[in-house]
Amino acid sequence: AEGMSDEEKIFTYNGVLYPSIMCPEETLKRLDSIQAREDDVMLVAYPKCGFNWMVGVLRKIIGEATGKKMDSKTPPLIEFSAPEYLKQDPSPRLLGTHIHPDNIPASFFEKKTKMLVVFRNPKDTLVSFYHFYQNNPVLPSGQSWETFFSNFMSGEVAWGSYFEHAKAWEKRMDDPNIMVVTYEELKEDLSMGVRNISRFFGFQLTEEQVQQIAEGSTFRAMREKSNDSHAGMGKVFFRKGEVGDWKNNFTPEQSQKMDEVFKAELEGTRLGAKLNY
Ligand code: A3P
Numbered sequence: 001a002e003g004m005s006d007e008e009k010i011f012t013y014n015g016v017l018y019p020s021i022m023c024p025e026e027t028l029k030r031l032d033s034i035q036a037r038e039d040d041v042m043l044v045a046y047p048k049c050g051f052n053w054m055v056g057v058l059r060k061i062i063g064e065a066t067g068k069k070m071d072s073k074t075p076p077l078i079e080f081s082a083p084e085y086l087k088q089d090p091s092p093r094l095l096g097t098h099i100h101p102d103n104i105p106a107s108f109f110e111k112k113t114k115m116l117v118v119f120r121n122p123k124d125t126l127v128s129f130y131h132f133y134q135n136n137p138v139l140p141s142g143q144s145w146e147t148f149f150s151n152f153m154s155g156e157v158a159w160g161s162y163f164e165h166a167k168a169w170e171k172r173m174d175d176p177n178i179m180v181v182t183y184e185e186l187k188e189d190l191s192m193g194v195r196n197i198s199r200f201f202g203f204q205l206t207e208e209q210v211q212q213i214a215e216g217s218t219f220r221a222m223r224e225k226s227n228d229s230h231a232g233m234g235k236v237f238f239r240k241g242e243v244g245d246w247k248n249n250f251t252p253e254q255s256q257k258m259d260e261v262f263k264a265e266l267e268g269t270r271l272g273a274k275l276n277y
Pocket of ligand 1: 241
């Protein structure tokens with residue numbers, strides 16, 4: 001990313017922004033050739049909602065339940081990897097994406113692959129995303145807080161609009177192959193999260209294994225190990241790990257603006273209620 005301008009770091013594909021180094025257009029064009037499997041473990045999250053946290057949890061669950069040795073270095077995002085690379089991975093594969101459900105390869109829905117969908121209240125998501133833009137060299141860092149705020153609200157950020165993602169998943173919440181969890185629920189009771197997630201994917205774990213996975217997946221525990229798993233960028237991916245950091249960043253006007261948009265887009269929906277902050 002060295003020497004690249006902010007404009008070069010991001011590009012538009014089908015009306016949505018993507019980081020050009022991580023998601024080359026050739027990879028996005030070939031996404032639909034990915035063949036989903038029934039026993040894939042699919043993780044879906046809008047950026048900064050807790051994706052890497054759940055990658056850690058799911059790797060431990062799959063490792064414990066099946067004995068499969070899980071790769072802990074490569075992010076399992078389908079938009080970062082060539083389809084033929086994914087093909088070599090034996091089941092159960094851990095796959096993930098930040099892509100809007102309408103653009104997830106159809107074969108995942110045809111095969112009824114189980115998907116864990118993670119959401120986080122939009123204010124903390126925005127704050128986390130802002131810091132990520134500032135500190136991740138593959139993303140543009142030149143935007144002020146004010147500019148980033150308005151870009152987030154209009155969906156002009158990597159992977160598109162938070163609200164479009166939330167509205168699309170809200171419609172699929174009754175699908176038996178989809179489990180929606182929130183960052184806030186997981187912070188509240190991680191053992192319960194681990195227990196429910198492993199059950200959802202059909203993995204049998206003892207209560208002792210559940211507790212052990214939860215203890216190994218706290219923010220502190222993951223941050224400590226994160227420089228290995230995140231190529232020296234641990235502190236960028238594991239920044240603060242708290243609920244409510246928006247209060248240190250939002251102006252009262254920005255908070256009000258977010259409340260208005262949230263209301264207009266998600267009020268009265270179950271996902272909206274789950275994300276009430
Ligand atoms: P903050 O920037 O608010 O700290 P993603 O993995 O989707 O990019 O999300 C990143 C956010 O999840 C960051 O939020 C990060 O600190 C937080 N996070 C990562 N691991 C976590 C954990 N084990 N517990 C709580 N939060 C975690």
